[in-house]
Structures are given as C-alpha cells and as structure tokens.
Amino acid sequence: MVALNIQEIHKSFSIPTVKLDTVREHILNSFKMGKYLRNRRELRVLSGVSFSVKAGETIGIMGRNGSGKSTLLKIISGIYQPDRGAVQCALPITPILGLGVGWNPELDAIDNIYLLGTVMGLTLRELKTAKDEILEFAGLQEFSRLELKHYSSGMAMRLAYSVAFRAVRGLLILDEVFAVGDREFQERCYKRYEEIRQAGHTVLMVSHGPAEVERFCDRAILLEGGKVVQEGSGQEIVRAYVQLLTSEKAS
Amino acid sequence: MENRFINNHRNGAYLPGLIWTLIRTDFKTRYHGTLGGYLWALVKPLFMFAVLYTVFSVIFSMDPNYNLNLLIGLFLWDFFSEATKTGFLSLQAKTFLLTKTNFPAWIVVLTSASNALITMSILGLAVCAYISIFRRSLSLLEISCFGLYIFIFLIIIIGISLAGSVLFLRYRDINQIWELLMQAGFFFTPIVYPLDIVPHKFHFYLYAWLPTAVIQFSRSVLVKGEIPTITAHLMLLGSASVVLFAGVALYCRLALRSLERL
Numbered sequence: 190m191v192a193l194n195i196q197e198i199h200k201s202f203s204i205p206t207v208k209l210d211t212v213r214e215h216i217l218n219s220f221k222m223g224k225y226l227r228n229r230r231e232l233r234v235l236s237g238v239s240f241s242v243k244a245g246e247t248i249g250i251m252g253r254n255g256s257g258k259s260t261l262l263k264i265i266s267g268i269y270q271p272d273r274g275a276v277q278c279a280l281p282i283t284p285i286l287g288l289g290v291g292w293n294p295e296l297d298a299i300d301n302i303y304l305l306g307t308v309m310g311l312t313l314r315e316l317k318t319a320k321d322e323i324l325e326f327a328g329l330q331e332f333s334r335l336e337l338k339h340y341s342s343g344m345a346m347r348l349a350y351s352v353a354f355r356a357v358r359g360l361l362i363l364d365e366v367f368a369v370g371d372r373e374f375q376e377r378c379y380k381r382y383e384e385i386r387q388a389g390h391t392v393l394m395v396s397h398g399p400a401e402v403e404r405f406c407d408r409a410i411l412l413e414g415g416k417v418v419q420e421g422s423g424q425e426i427v428r429a430y431v432q433l434l435t436s437e438k439a440s
Numbered sequence: 441m442e443n444r445f446i447n448n449h450r451n452g453a454y455l456p457g458l459i460w461t462l463i464r465t466d467f468k469t470r471y472h473g474t475l476g477g478y479l480w481a482l483v484k485p486l487f488m489f490a491v492l493y494t495v496f497s498v499i500f501s502m503d504p505n506y507n508l509n510l511l512i513g514l515f516l517w518d519f520f521s522e523a524t525k526t527g528f529l530s531l532q533a534k535t536f537l538l539t540k541t542n543f544p545a546w547i548v549v550l551t552s553a554s555n556a557l558i559t560m561s562i563l564g565l566a567v568c569a570y571i572s573i574f575r576r577s578l579s580l581l582e583i584s585c586f587g588l589y590i591f592i593f594l595i596i597i598i599g600i601s602l603a604g605s606v607l608f609l610r611y612r613d614i615n616q617i618w619e620l621l622m623q624a625g626f627f628f629t630p631i632v633y634p635l636d637i638v639p640h641k642f643h644f645y646l647y648a649w650l651p652t653a654v655i656q657f658s659r660s661v662l663v664k665g666e667i668p669t670i671t672a673h674l675m676l677l678g679s680a681s682v683v684l685f686a687g688v689a690l691y692c693r694l695a696l697r698s699l700e701r702l
Contacts, residue, residue: 202700211613267542270696286540293536295469303461308541313457 191279192360192391193242193265198274200235200260200415234260235415237274242360244280247392249402249423251430252412253437258395261412262286262362265393280359280391283309285350292345294338298329301337302352309356319355326377327351347374354381361385363394399427458543462551470555481559485518496632503634505663508575511567512662513631513655519560520597520651521622523553527601528608528615535702545699546691549605553597564590571662578662585661588673593654595680599687606691609698629655650679 206229235257242248252258263269265276266284292301302323306316324330327347337345382405386392396402402409402423409426411419411433419429471477489511500506530552531538531545538545564586572578607614629652630638638646646652653676660666 210611212611212617213613215611268539269700282542284541293465293469295472296465300465300468304465304537305541307454307458307461308537308543310454310543311457312454313460316457 190244191241192244192246193279193393194275194277195238195240195261195265196275196277198235198238198261198264198276199233199272200257200264200269201231201233201272203229204232205229233415235264235271238412238415238417239274240410240417240420242391242393244391245389246408247386247394247406249406249409249426250393250395250412251397251402251409251426253433256412257415258412259286259364262364262393262395266362278360281310282360282362283353283357284362284364285353286362286364292337292349295336297336298324298333298340298348301348305349305352306356309353310358311356323348323351323355326354326381328374343371350378354378354385357385357390360391360393363392363396365395365397399431402427455544455547459547459551462548463554466551466555467558481555482562485515485559485563488518489514492632500634506634508567508571508663509634509659510632512659513629515560515563515567516593516655516658517626517629517631517651519556520593520654521626522559523556523597524600524604525615525619525622526552526556527597528604528618530601531605531609531699531702538699539702545695546602549601549691550598552601552605553594557594560590567662575663576665579665581667582661582665585667586658589654589658589661589676592676592680593651596650596654596683599680599683599685602687602691606694606698609701610694625649625651628652631655650676650683653679 238257238261240248250258250261260269262284263286264271265278266282266286267276268284268286293304296304299320302320303313303316306319306323307313311319321330324333327344327350329344329348332340332344337348340348382392386405392405394401394406404423406423409421409423410417411426411429413433419426421429467478471480474480476483492514493507493510496510497506503509527549530549533552534545534548537543538548568578568583568586604614604618628646628649630646635643635646635652635656647656653672657668657672657676660668
C-alpha cells in the first residue's frame, strides 16, 4: 500500500527586494508600479519533486542546506501549499519539524505538554494519562512546574520530542531529530524510534547524518537544487551525498 | 497539474481539547506575572465607567438611566474593541505553533476572543444581577434577548477577526489603522451620550455601525424592558451574517498563502 505519493511538486517564493510589510509602504510603492514589479524576484525552491513511500517504510532525505528539504517537509505536512503538483497521503501525519517545535515560554512544562499535544492531535484524555510518561522520557519530572523560559535549549527540545514521539499517528516526519540532546537522550530516541518502526509506522526523515540514514532508512533520496537527483538505498545515497559535499569543497 | 493536498484521515476528536487548551493558555498567559491577575480585565472598563460617569453625569443629569446605559455601553464596547484587537494579532501571536504543525488555523482566531468574552460575561451577569435587585426583575425573554445580542456581537467579532488576522500578515500596520478606527468608533457609537441627542435623520448612519445596534438593543431590553421588533432583529442578524460571510470569504482566500508569511 502506498502511504504517501508526491507528484511533481513545484514551489517558489516571491521575494521582495524592497521591504513591503506595511500599508504605507504598499501605497508609496504603488506610485512607482514598474519599479515595484521589478523589485520582486522569484526564488524557486522545488522543481518537480516526485516520489512515493510505501506503508511501514522509512525514507531518508539528504541534501545540502538550501536544497529544499525543509520546504518539502512543510508541504507534505500541509503547512505550505505547493504551487503545482499533488500530495496524496493515506495516513494521518505527525510532523516534528526543526528545532523549535513550538513552545509558550511563559507556561510550565505540563501546560506546554497539553498545548503541543493537543495541537499534534492528542486528546485531553490521552494527554492526562501520558504526561508523566512524557516527562519521564525527557528526564524532566523534577522541572515539570518550571516555566519553559527557564529551560536550557536542550531541555526544551527533549520535552518537545518526548511529546511528539507520544503523538505519533500514521506517518512520522522527522527533521534533524537525532541531532538533539546528549548521547543518553539520543540513545533513548533511537530506541523509541525503533519501537515506532516495529509498530509499523511510516517514516520520512531528513538528516545530514550518514550513520542515521544507513542505520534506519530502507530507502533514501538525494535533493539538490530543488530536484530529486538520486534515489536508492541508504548507503548509496550517503555515498552520493558525501561525494556532493567533497566536490563542492574541491571546487 | 492542479495543486492539491489530500489528507482527510486525521479525525477531529482532538479539536475540543485543542480549543479548551488554547482558551486556557491564553487566559493564563494574559495576566501571567501581574499582581492583580485577572482583576485587571474587570478593573479597566469599571475604571473607565467611573471616570466617564463623573464627567458626563453632570451634562446628562436629566436621564435617570444614564449610569446604567453608560455601563452597558462601556462593557459591550470594551468586549468588541478588545476581542477584535486580539483577533487581528491572533495568527501572528501563534507563529510558534502554526509554522511547526498543521492544524486548522481558524481555531486560533476563534479562541482569541475568549478572554474578552469571559470578562464581558462576568460584567454582563453583574449588570443583570444589579438590575434585578435594585431596578426591576428581568424576564427570561429579556435575558434571552440579551444573550442573543451577545451571540450576534460574537458573530460580528469573528467575521472582523478572521479578515483582520490574515490581512495583518500582509499589511503589518493594519492593526494600527483598526485601533484608530476603534478610537473614532467609540465616539461615533452612542456610549457616553444618549442616542436621542442626535437628530433622528442621522440614526440610520449610527445604526449602520453594528456596535450601535447591539448596544442600543441591549439597553432597550435590560433597562427599559422593551424588546425591539422582529424586523429590527432580522436586520441585525442579517448584517452580522454578512460581516461573518465576508470575513470567512477573505480568510479562505488569503489564509493559505498568508500563513506562509509567518
């Protein structure tokens, strides 16, 4: 069964070379329309990306910074809209994107668990029973009533991933998740991740880490300049990615 | 190829919990760390009432219901003003969630009115209790009518907030423009002065500004015990529906691309 089908995704952003954020700036610029029109340039981020993921499969996405990985994940998660193309997903999606998962720094850990948990699709009843387990996984039981603004960035991220791992539904989207926390927390993440895989979840994982892609991914794709330039096993893609980086350094 | 996103498999069981959590966290963070806490929300309209009553009760001393009319006008206006101002900034305020996860962003706009609604409900209940104890007993029909006007006001607020929230992401000074409109609107609406002092030929224009209609209808049922006509009710409900429809239409048209600006 195909869990995720990505067909010919195109995405570009219109970047103003002149800052136009306010009504005043828009009005002033409307008097010089020609200049206004010229003062925008199109930044093409994705150009016809297509691939599919079978249910229960883990796919790695590798690519240099600016190759379009994060934009692609945001489109698959429904946060951005593609200009053209289609995303068909047969499973509910749990995205864990970037390092700032989304906290309210004025609230304590428990309130933030409820906030992020409900946003990620957990019900209040599920969160009530899971909150202790979430705090334990993050190793933060004794700081449960401390406001997030007093947490170190590592502590906040541990909590974020603990909530996210609890909220996993059908398709898990991970963006550089294993780069967070100390070695002990990373090992706990690896273990939890193995459980998720064994439970039959489908995973889409962006990583710069060759070891993770080789260890966890059934297949991988290499993105370059907004296009899929290679598709293959984890080892093949890691080799191609390293080659890409070394050729860039050499040039 | 047509652009589309298909993922209808996430069920809506989490939505009541999400709405409750957003309301709860907004309430907690609004007065977080303040000495008076939630009392500040109640003090603001009451203090305004005290100041305006001291000044204007001398001018309008011939009206025995002036204080009650002023109080009703003030807390309803405060509800409208606070809720729309928060609504304009609601999407921006939740950037930390909206750029990381996918959930219906309109819920954020809807729940942004909750703080103002709670304050208005407390003051509304207090005013109803005061009228029942010291003036005259309110009938169930009168209280129901007042509840209906609050509901209609909420429809208007949601319509304006939906439109304002997405426009703000494109034009960052739109909330400043709205605040200026609110300042002018405060004096355009018959809050500190009775509607009767305005020549009758201008009443239509005052009623076209919907807060006037809601405030006057509320005063009519609570203070005088007179229920406006069915036609007047239908006109108010129709106008509110137009505002809501326009807000929803603008939101649906702009939201997807505007949210990418967060």
